[in-house]
Amino acid sequence: MNALPRPLVMDPAVPAADFRGAMRHLAGGISVVTAGRGRDITGMTVTSVTSLSVDPPTLIVSINRDASSFPLIQRLGIFCVNVLNADQLDIAERFAGKGGLKGAARFAGSDWSSSLSGAPLLVDALAALDCEVEEIVERHSHGIVIGRVREIRRAARNAALAYWHGQYVAIDHEEDAARMAQVSMSSPRRSLP
Ligand SMILES: Cc1cc2nc3c(=O)[nH]c(=O)nc-3n(C[C@H](O)[C@H](O)[C@H](O)COP(=O)(O)O)c2cc1C
Numbered sequence: 001m002n003a004l005p006r007p008l009v010m011d012p013a014v015p016a017a018d019f020r021g022a023m024r025h026l027a028g029g030i031s032v033v034t035a036g037r038g039r040d041i042t043g044m045t046v047t048s049v050t051s052l053s054v055d056p057p058t059l060i061v062s063i064n065r066d067a068s069s070f071p072l073i074q075r076l077g078i079f080c081v082n083v084l085n086a087d088q089l090d091i092a093e094r095f096a097g098k099g100g101l102k103g104a105a106r107f108a109g110s111d112w113s114s115s116l117s118g119a120p121l122l123v124d125a126l127a128a129l130d131c132e133v134e135e136i137v138e139r140h141s142h143g144i145v146i147g148r149v150r151e152i153r154r155a156a157r158n159a160a161l162a163y164w165h166g167q168y169v170a171i172d173h174e175e176d177a178a179r180m181a182q183v184s185m186s187s188p189r190r191s192l193p
Helices: 016-023 069-076 089-095 103-107 177-186
Strands: 031-037 040-046 050-053 060-066 079-082 112-114 119-122 126-139 142-154 157-163 167-172
Touching: 016 040, 031 060, 031 089, 031 119, 040 060, 040 089, 040 103, 050 112, 060 079, 060 126, 069 079, 069 126, 069 142, 079 119, 079 142, 079 167, 103 167
Parallel strands: none
Antiparallel strands: 031 040, 031 079, 050 060, 060 142, 079 126, 112 119, 126 142, 157 167
């Protein structure tokens, strides 16, 4: 008779500092999620955007339920993901709340237009993805927002802003191409079956 699979025993008391320390190793691309319409707008810096499926085009973003964007996304059912380029560190900081900026004040100093849905779209973003909420799964402190992508705008640039070990990092396809080539060349080659 086959043995029953044993459940993995997890320590329920993993210290928060250990969890944070582990997650610092995870490099994340920086985006600004914007929500609202007209003058009733806000937005926030996030690293939690992930692609969910290509067909249909859907993505996931985890939003703190206390963030000012969350009730707007819930109420209006729309949001925009603006993927920042390497020169947009100031925008990342504004939308993370630096200097106590809130709501519409975070949008000053950069060019915005309206997406099809009406959510603010950053003109110079590497990519801007206008989304309709498909579902929100509320879990712990956050809401996992599943967005159906309705419109995409893309820039020709290829230099991204990421966050890694508590710091913003620029990744430029041109400048870092040689280093990236070294990494892919030093990885072991797989032989074909
Ligand atoms: C690099 C970075 C990544 C962040 N990623 C997220 C995220 O994925 N989800 C989230 O809820 N908050 C994230 N935050 C925090 C929000 O940007 C921040 O709390 C913001 O001020 C919330 O907006 P509010 O002040 O209008 O509520 C991140 C902050 C930084 C600096």
